[in-house]
């Protein structure tokens with residue numbers, strides 16, 4: 001475990017049924033006041049990784065190994081009751097769609113004050129004050145009035161802000177944001193990222209799950225790239241962008257769009273990610289990889305080679321280094 005880390009995940013494994021390993025030995029650290037991007041195409045295991053840590057997996061999933069240290073506790077070992085005390089208070093989540101996180105039948109007031117009251121952080125009057133302040137902080141006009149509305153009475157962008165206010169109101173140490181800007185237009189995207197930046201500047205650690213390296217480039221300090229349930233590259237964000245090592249990262253960079261909508265050279269990676277119940281023999285990326293020149297690319301599972309500040313899981317990169 002890294003002593004400086006707010007969250008240290010080690011060798012996490014999560015399976016569905018007997019043959020599908022969705023998360024296969026994933027490790028990373030998140031530091032206070034820093035944002036870690038978890039990037040990868042759809043189905044690479046980003047959400048299952050974070051849902052494992054938060055204890056909000058579907059019933060059919062099982063964590064079969066690993067640790068997730070947060071504030072001296074292993075979140076994977078402490079049990080549901082203890083985890084519920086941490087969730088929403090010390091760790092909060094923001095989702096792609098506010099509809100997923102918010103209850104359509106409750107007013108913003110009920111939803112924003114619920115964690116404060118349930119966790120015993122303050123009384124009802126104080127909770128309301130904090131909720132109004134949080135709505136104002138995320139740029140919702142007339143928060144005193146808006147707090148009495150239901151989520152469906154807000155525009156998509158405002159609902160997304162209200163969800164962020166809901167996550168921020170308990171002043172969590174760690175915020176997990178799962179594709180928080182996918183469903184909004186580019187102007188709102190920028191505003192939401194700036195809101196999250198403010199949170200980071202106040203010392204909150206952020207994990208940003210995204211398939212979009214443009215978003216990660218704008219917001220994150222470090223990055224973990226996932227492919228087929230495994231970490232294939234880990235690096236400071238700037239180094240990853242300037243000098244991507246893993247051929248998959250190179251491919252992702254070639255297919256990303258900058259925040260603000262300006263297109264970079266858009267070259268999608270040919271092929272599609274594997275069905276995880278039938279993982280290719282050898283390196284999981286080799287059927288799509290332009291550099292899979294070594295015999296072992298097709299026969300031996302890749303391993304993450306740890307460098308001073310760069311880790312990559314690619315036989316070719318290891319040989320060339």
Ligand SMILES: Nc1ncnc2c1ncn2[C@@H]1O[C@H](COP(=O)(O)OP(=O)(O)OP(=O)(O)O)[C@@H](O)[C@H]1O
Nearest residue numbers: 016022041042043044045046047048049058211276
């Ligand atoms: N409810 C489920 N039942 C069975 N398998 C699942 C389930 N949810 C996820 N998986 C498996 O886990 C893999 C990883 O899913 P996950 O949602 O973590 O991907 P992701 O990288 O977050 O993708 P996206 O960007 O689309 O959310 C999927 O490819 C799928 O094989």
